[in-house]
Amino acid sequence: MEQDKEFNPKIVAFLCNWCTYTGADLAGVSRLKSSPCVRIIRVMCSGRVDPTFIIKAFKQGADGVFIGGCHIGDCHYSEGNYKTLRRVEFMKTFLEEFGINPKRLRLEWISASEGDKYAATTLEFETEIRELGPLHLVEA
Amino acid sequence: MINVNIDGKEIQIVEETTIVRAAESAGIWVPTLCYSELFEPYGVCRICSVEVIRGKRSRIVTACNYPLRDNGTKILTNSPRIQTIRKMIMELLLSRWPNVQIIKDIAEAVGVKEPRIKCLERDEDPNACILCGNCVNICKDVVKANVLSFENRGIKREISLPFDEKSDECIVCGACAHVCPTGHIKIKTLGYERGALQDWYLGPKTAINIPTLQAVPRVPIINEEACIKMQTGGCGICSTYCEPEAINYDAKDEEVEIEVGQILLTTGYQTIDLKQMPQYGYGRLDNVYSSLEFEHMLNSTGPTGGTILCKDGSVPRAVGIIHCIGSRDENFHKYCSRVCCMYALKFAHLVKDRTPAEVYQFYIDMRAFGKGYEEFYKRLLDEGVNMIRGKVAEISEGYLTNGEKPFLMVKCEDTLIGKFREIPVDMVILCPAIEPQFDASNIKKIFSISQSPDKFFLERHPKLDPVSTMTDGVFIAGCAQGPKDIPDSVAQASAAAARILSLISLGEVAVDPIKAEVADEYCSGCRICNSLCPYTAISFEEEKKVSFINDMLCKGCGTCVSACPSSAITGKGFTDKQILAELEGILSV
Incomplete structure (x- = not known):
């Protein structure tokens, strides 16, 4: 029954307020097609993304987690994104140990002016998740 | 003041004047080669030799470094004795450097056509070094860099x-050249360095x-990199001419710290490097x-006084003005530079x-x-300006077979x-694209603002x-x-000034409520967060x-919040509870 249904991936995106969130806004204002599967959570800085959030997102049914921050060196808070980079790299090995394909976690640097990049990367991430298929972590 | 007689001319001069200067003021030509007013007379070329007669004695001296002290000194600059000496010197010089223009000129002036001597070191180069020592x-004496010397x-x-190596002491002032x-x-x-002081092409x-x-204020400025005084301590000529003693070489660029509440960035633009x-x-x-x-050329105080002239001094027969050089161009800038059409x-x-x-x-x-503006455009059409709609492909030099002056050929598509x-x-006048300052990204980082894809600063909305x-x-x-x-710039700057003033007159600033907070009872004092904070806002209280x-x-970035192992730090507005609830909410459907 469930297999017959069309697979619509759930992607949780943690976007930093200054760059990627504004970039996503720009993508919208510019009427660019970005992934409709993305569910955005705004944080002030990508450095705010607690590894717990990533785990919780997967646990509650997300098929992919997308983290967007400012470009390295451009962080509104100077160096928050360095911490994110460190954490995401760690989380990828951690996810692999738990049997979750680390490709389901993606970190991108998208500045406030890169609306087109936001649209392109989210679409690309969506197709990647579609190829990987649903992550059956949540009991049906 | 003393009276001297040069070639029969009586002139009055200040004591200690050299013969060269005295002769110059009397309008008498004395050939010189190693002499320049810029430095101490050197007296090696001997070509300025003159005859000085005092009483019954006559001496041959070099005019460049012989100071006149006695009243009634008689000087002969072109006596037969002098002529022989000069001819000999010029023959020797000409035999070694037959093609150097200045030697040819003086030789001709003193009446030497072909040297009788055959020199083994004959150098045919018209730009040969004639060892006058001017550069040394x-x-x-002037630059005080002491880089060049005889060997x-x-x-x-x-x-x-x-x-024989490139010396660090050389400041490339160009005085020797x-x-x-x-x-x-x-x-x-x-090399061509962007942002460095560029010489005007016009001079x-x-x-x-x-x-x-x-310029406001209209005072001279010294370019530190080009000023010899600032580089080596030599020269200093400008200060000897400045009567009010206004020139201060010790003034240096300095960093001054000023505390301000608001900043208006008006760092402007640069034009695209046309050599690309x-x-x-x-x-x-x-x-x-x-x-x-x-x-600059059109300016009435510019190098040509406002007249439009070609480099050879002639009035142009036709002028081409080319728009959009580097702007509206896929290879450089896609945007329109906006002001070019009108200027x-x-x-x-x-x-x-x-x-x-x-x-x-x-x-x-x-x-x-x-x-x-449209009206101005219409007026120009009536004035008979030729409008060609199309991009110019190339500009090349064209020559006429009848030997008339060369022209520039503009190839374009109409x-x-x-x-x-x-x-x-x-x-040809090129209208270069306006582009952001080459160091705009540094400014961006300092003020943590954003740049749009074309690298201009990004406004909030x-x-x-x-x-x-x-x-x-x-x-x-x-x-x-x-x-x-x-x-438009004036309008935008006025608007920004008004915004700044309105905040000042308000007297208080609204601060974002998004901050992190430590719950003392949960904090284990591990100090992980202390080093994480980019603003050093977190300190450790030794007592508690x-x-x-x-x-x-x-x-309020929240970096510390997510790093706290005991969840003692909460980020107001973005607490763990709030974000997790949000997560639950968006994933429930």
């Missing part, structure tokens, strides 16, 4: 650098200059100017006004966008008639908030935000053994 002397003796004597009478020393530009500048006569587009021949072909250089029309009007030249405008689209055209002109940025208290105006003309966040320094 100016480097020693070896006799026929092997030559000018050289220490150890300036005084070299044969052009043996040349100054070469080895060089001195190290001390008044940038323009319209060799097809337009900028810097390679004569009479190809950038619009700013042409503006190009102004140029056309002024060229028509001041010369009988034909004017050709090569444009892509004519964007006469502002108040009164899209309105659908044909390729070649138009001969004498002068393109329509509703065009003067402020994402960083509170930092405002932008003018071309730093995007290409714009003077009225807990971390403490300074509210005023905290910007």
